[in-house]
Amino acid sequence: MKITQNGFYWFLWSLSSSASIGVLGFMMVYEQNSTLFLPGMTTNGHYQIEIKCSACHTPFMGVKPDACMSCHEEELKRANDSHPKSKFTDPRNADRVALLDARNCITCHEEHVEDRTHSMGVTLPTNYCYYCHQDIGQVRPSHRDLPYNSCATSGCHNFHDNTALYEDFLLDHANSPDLKSPAAIPALKTDLTSASHPAALTRADANAPSGMKFDSIVYQEWETTAHAYAGVNCMDCHSAEASGGSKTWTEIPSNEACARCHSFEHQSFLEGRHGMRLAQGLPPMRPAIARLPMKPESAQKVLNCNACHSAHAYDTRRAAVDACLQCHNDDHSLNYLNQDSPHYNLWKTALTSDGDLTQGVSCATCHMPRTEYKENGQNQIRIIHNQNDNLRPNEKMVRGVCLYCHGLQFTLDSLADEKLIQANFNHPPESHVQSIEWGKKQNDEITATKERKRN
Ligand code: HEC
Ligand code: HEC
Ligand code: HEC
Ligand code: HEC
Ligand code: HEC
Ligand code: HEC
Ligand code: HEC
Ligand code: HEC
Ligand code: HEC
Ligand code: HEC
Known part of the structure; x- marks a missing residue:
């Protein structure tokens, strides 16, 4: 009797597990409720x-x-x-x-x-x-x-990425000052406020289908920002085909419309935690399903290009701080706006009419750094739209961000200080990373040994 019962359970178990493997295989193929x-x-x-x-x-x-x-x-x-x-x-x-x-x-x-x-x-x-x-x-x-x-631990070694931690690099930057001034962040074409716009389009040139009624704010925002300045017309975004192709009006242009002209930004956006769902053909990310703290009112916002860039008024200054804080609600993000935040104060100065944007530090300065990118054989400055590209381990921020303005010792110390990161860098670091000292000592010993051998 006992044996039979065990056998029966075994039979049930094997039936159910092979069934579940079968179902699992099926589910995985069709990705439903998987x-x-x-x-x-x-x-x-x-x-x-x-x-x-x-x-x-x-x-x-x-x-x-x-x-x-x-x-x-x-x-x-x-x-x-x-x-x-x-x-x-x-x-x-x-x-x-x-x-x-x-x-x-x-x-x-x-x-x-x-x-x-x-x-x-x-x-x-x-x-x-x-x-x-x-x-x-x-x-x-x-x-x-x-x-x-x-x-x-922070500032010593990583398993994979040691691009800012290898010995020669440490030695090369051993005596850099805490603060270099002025900052050396590369400028974008659009940072140049005095740029002239010879090809600028006006309302009269707008090529949206005639007979359609639009709020005049659409014209006004388009006319006074980068796209009209650069000759980008309504249909360049609002049609399914590239410019010159079909002229059927699409009410809400997709990210792909932007990607036709901004492939670097689009590609990098897909690689991070803002765009990774789109990269898999899934519906876009929303704050409602995030694990990080988000502002409750942002719950149903959709993470596409227009999460930070509004439909027709392209103001990257707004995109660099205000847009982020519509959604992000963790201590680090919120502390950026504190009065004693030196970086925020630099950013406010940079926003003044005679300010220089390359001297300010916004959320985007750290999380969406500018990088040189070769396009059609020419070097261009582009914005990395993958916020995870340099996020972890955080020494990835050293070369592409902090070193434009700070020395290496100061930077490593700051990035090793978790409380300071939480406070969004409002005071000097309290940690001390010894890598540079040890590197120097090792180097001195090697030189001394060589010297001894020579004598
Ligand atoms: C980002 C990659 C990734 C995705 C997406 C993913 N998994 Fe996995 N999964 C892994 C890895 C890695 C392991 C560990 C494999 C190992 O230890 O051999 C694992 C292990 C498992 C195991 C345990 C298998 C074992 O041998 O112990 C199961 C069951 C499983 N995954 C189911 C799923 C299901 C169902 C989904 C989709 C709903 C899914 N996984 C999505 C990466 C992934
Ligand atoms: C011996 C353990 C080990 C193996 C094997 C390993 N990793 Fe890692 N990985 C780590 C550790 C530890 C970290 C944490 C950061 C660090 O110390 O570099 C990490 C971090 C990462 C990161 C975060 C970003 C970064 O640059 O650090 C990625 C992505 C990653 N690993 C992918 C991979 C992939 C893909 C493989 C296989 C080709 C792999 N890892 C193999 C230990 C390992
Ligand atoms: C599975 C084995 C393995 C593990 C685990 C491992 N390493 Fe290595 N590591 C190596 C090998 C192999 C080399 C090549 C040089 C050598 O033979 O020592 C190396 C080289 C290095 C170097 C020299 C730098 C370079 O770029 O060549 C450093 C520094 C280093 N490892 C640190 C670490 C640290 C820190 C950890 C743990 C986070 C770690 N390693 C874990 C095998 C390993
Ligand atoms: C750089 C791309 C781009 C250009 C150029 C552009 N639009 Fe749009 N437009 C958008 C996007 C993106 C949306 C959707 C915003 C959203 O998701 O709500 C939009 C939405 C709209 C809407 C519907 C929602 C609303 O805001 O009222 C109208 C109408 C519109 N655009 C008219 C125009 C007209 C007219 C022009 C030319 C003068 C124009 N657009 C040029 C990208 C563009
Ligand atoms: C037909 C090509 C084209 C399309 C489509 C297009 N753009 Fe642009 N965009 C440009 C050009 C040209 C500029 C001017 C700057 C430059 O030359 O890089 C520009 C500038 C920008 C800027 C910088 C604005 C500033 O003031 O700094 C942003 C942001 C931007 N585009 C986002 C978008 C988004 C989002 C979409 C999709 C809704 C889009 N673009 C669609 C060609 C395009
Ligand atoms: C479909 C693409 C995809 C596949 C497959 C995939 N990853 Fe990832 N992975 C991502 C994206 C996107 C992120 C989030 C952005 C980031 O952290 O770079 C991520 C994040 C990570 C991280 C965490 C980095 C952090 O900062 O927390 C590690 C580690 C990692 N992946 C390792 C792996 C390993 C190991 C595998 C294989 C089992 C794997 N990934 C498979 C796309 C992928
Ligand atoms: C998380 C917010 C965010 C999202 C989402 C976002 N951007 Fe941006 N974008 C920015 C910020 C901030 C800048 C300016 C950074 C700077 O000035 O250093 C920028 C700059 C740009 C520029 C460069 C402007 C120039 O003058 O060279 C283009 C083009 C652009 N974005 C296109 C896109 C496209 C296309 C998408 C969607 C795939 C997108 N952005 C999604 C925040 C965002
Ligand atoms: C529409 C809402 C929204 C906007 C706007 C937005 N984010 Fe995010 N952000 C998110 C969501 C959602 C995630 C994914 C969080 C998660 O997976 O828990 C995320 C992830 C991130 C991450 C990765 C966090 C991690 O731990 O891997 C960083 C960094 C980040 N955002 C910075 C920014 C910056 C900087 C801006 C402005 C330039 C910005 N975000 C604008 C919603 C937003
Ligand atoms: C001076 C550079 C700098 C500035 C400015 C900055 N951050 Fe960060 N941010 C960091 C560093 C460093 C980390 C920590 C990475 C790590 O060690 O995990 C971080 C982490 C984050 C994370 C991930 C938090 C988590 O728990 O995973 C988010 C989200 C984020 N920042 C958003 C923002 C936003 C939004 C702003 C502007 C309001 C901003 N940051 C300003 C450097 C900066
Ligand atoms: C565009 C230049 C610039 C960039 C990029 C930048 N900083 Fe700063 N940072 C400054 C300036 C200027 C100050 C103000 C220094 C002062 O008031 O003495 C400052 C202040 C600080 C402080 C506070 C120092 C104090 O005495 O209160 C810390 C910590 C800090 N930065 C860390 C970082 C880290 C870490 C990074 C990279 C993730 C970074 N900064 C990126 C320019 C920059």
Whole structure:
């Protein structure tokens, strides 16, 4: 009797699990209600697209071998990844790989395992550098008594991105002053307020279909901003085809309309947490489904190009602070507006009629930095529209943002000070990162040894 019962349960279990695998496969193919099959909470980086199981999984489970790199390859390449897969497929490192298989992203970045997940989707205990660098205390006297969970703390090392932390870079910037003045942020064409507009269009040139009635505010906003100045007419945005093509009126232009002329901005927008759902063909992100604190009144706003740029009045000054604060509601964001915020005060000065926008620090200065980009063989200054591009680990902000105005020691100290970030940089840093001192010491010792050998 007992055996039969067990057998029966076993039968039921196997039936239900094979059925659920079948259903799961089916669900994953059709992506309907597939989140029911999630084994646990998805990481902050991916929850927005979790419904799209197939972005990572093959239909019957398993993670696709190239899933991670299909989206992250470019980013890790730019980060000059100091532990790329190629380091671990090298047979000389086989003994280390036997301890920790770093050829595989999932060794360190599992999914749907909330209780084991740290910042940046890392699912490994924080002292894992130990597996491969047990000899560091002998090689570097400065590291002798350091605990292994301190290697990857702010301002010391990262596993992937050390573009602002490698030794030569530290030494090159060892004696930079806390504040460089004036700032050296590159200017945009549109920063130049005195620019003339020879091709500027006026109301009389507007090519919206005749007979349509519009509020005159539409004309007014268009006529006094960049698009009319640059000769961009109604139908360039309001038709499904590129300019010169079909002239059918589309009431609400899509992001793709903007992408025809602004492909760099559009592409980078799709790569971050504002645009990543659109990149997967999902409905756009809304504050209502966010994990970060958002202003309640913004809940149903839609994250597309016009979340920050209004339909016809293109004022990037408004987009750089006011737009962000329509939605964001965390302490760091709110503290930016405090009276004692030096960056906000610089921004207010920059906004005055004779101010220079490259001397101000807005939310966008840090989170949407300007970068040089080659287009049609010419170097252009473009705005990175992926707010995550330099966000974590935060040393990514060093080279492309802070160093335009501050020295390296001051910057590393500031970015290591979590309270200071919360306060949005309203006082000097209280942390002290020792990397530069240790780098200098090591360098001095090497020079001294060489000297001794020579004598
Ligand atoms: C951003 C990538 C990503 C997305 C999207 C994603 N997963 Fe996963 N999932 C993973 C990773 C990585 C693992 C860990 C795999 C491992 O440990 O071998 C995993 C593990 C799992 C597991 C456990 C499998 C096991 O072998 O233990 C299940 C079940 C699962 N996912 C279901 C889903 C379902 C259902 C969806 C869609 C609703 C989904 N996942 C969406 C990346 C993803
Ligand atoms: C469909 C594209 C896509 C796939 C597939 C994908 N990711 Fe991501 N991932 C993103 C986006 C978009 C973000 C959010 C923006 C960001 O943080 O760069 C993100 C965020 C992350 C983060 C968090 C960064 C942070 O600051 O919190 C990590 C780590 C990560 N991904 C690793 C992986 C790994 C490992 C895999 C494979 C299992 C994977 N990703 C698969 C698109 C993808
Ligand atoms: C040995 C562990 C380990 C492996 C293997 C690993 N990562 Fe990471 N990853 C980390 C750690 C730790 C961080 C946190 C930041 C840091 O220390 O660099 C991180 C951060 C990230 C980030 C955030 C952005 C950044 O530049 O740091 C992304 C994206 C990412 N990993 C993707 C991947 C992908 C894709 C793979 C596979 C090719 C992979 N990781 C393999 C440990 C690992
Ligand atoms: C799975 C093994 C493995 C793990 C885990 C690992 N490393 Fe490495 N690391 C290597 C290998 C291999 C090299 C190449 C140089 C060598 O052979 O020592 C390297 C090189 C380095 C370098 C030299 C810089 C460079 O660009 O070549 C630094 C710094 C470093 N690792 C720091 C870390 C830190 C910090 C951690 C933990 C966050 C870590 N490593 C985790 C294997 C590993
Ligand atoms: C740079 C692209 C662009 C140009 C040029 C443009 N529009 Fe628009 N317009 C938009 C977008 C985007 C929306 C949708 C805003 C939204 O989501 O509500 C819009 C909405 C509208 C609407 C409907 C909603 C409203 O605001 O009243 C009208 C009418 C309109 N535009 C008329 C015009 C006319 C007339 C012109 C030429 C004088 C013009 N537009 C030029 C992008 C443009
Ligand atoms: C037919 C081409 C075209 C289309 C379509 C177009 N733009 Fe533009 N846009 C331009 C040109 C040209 C400029 C002038 C600056 C320049 O030369 O880069 C410009 C300038 C801008 C600026 C800078 C304004 C300033 O004052 O600094 C923003 C923001 C902008 N566009 C956003 C958009 C958005 C959002 C859409 C879609 C609703 C869009 N554009 C559609 C061609 C276009
Ligand atoms: C999160 C807010 C936000 C969103 C969403 C956004 N932008 Fe922007 N955009 C800005 C800010 C802020 C600037 C100006 C940054 C600066 O001046 O340094 C800017 C600048 C631009 C410029 C460059 C202007 C110039 O003078 O060179 C273009 C073009 C542009 N955006 C197009 C787009 C397009 C196309 C989309 C949708 C794919 C989009 N933006 C979505 C905030 C946003
Ligand atoms: C329409 C609302 C809206 C506007 C406007 C907006 N954001 Fe966001 N932002 C969001 C949402 C929603 C997320 C995703 C939050 C989440 O996934 O929990 C996000 C994510 C981010 C992130 C990534 C946070 C992280 O932890 O990965 C940064 C940084 C950010 N926004 C900065 C800005 C800046 C700077 C501006 C203005 C230039 C801005 N945002 C404008 C709604 C908005
Ligand atoms: C001087 C540069 C700077 C300025 C100005 C700035 N931020 Fe940040 N922001 C940072 C840094 C650094 C981080 C922390 C990244 C990390 O370590 O995770 C951050 C984090 C964030 C996050 C992620 C918070 C989280 O908990 O994940 C959001 C959202 C954000 N900032 C929005 C804004 C907005 C909105 C403004 C303007 C009102 C703004 N920031 C002004 C540098 C800046
Ligand atoms: C466009 C130039 C510019 C950029 C970019 C910039 N800052 Fe600043 N920052 C300043 C100026 C100017 C001050 C005011 C200094 C003063 O009053 O002594 C300041 C003040 C500060 C302060 C407060 C210092 C004090 O004495 O109260 C901190 C902390 C800080 N910045 C950190 C950063 C970090 C970190 C970054 C990069 C994420 C950054 N800043 C980017 C120009 C800039």
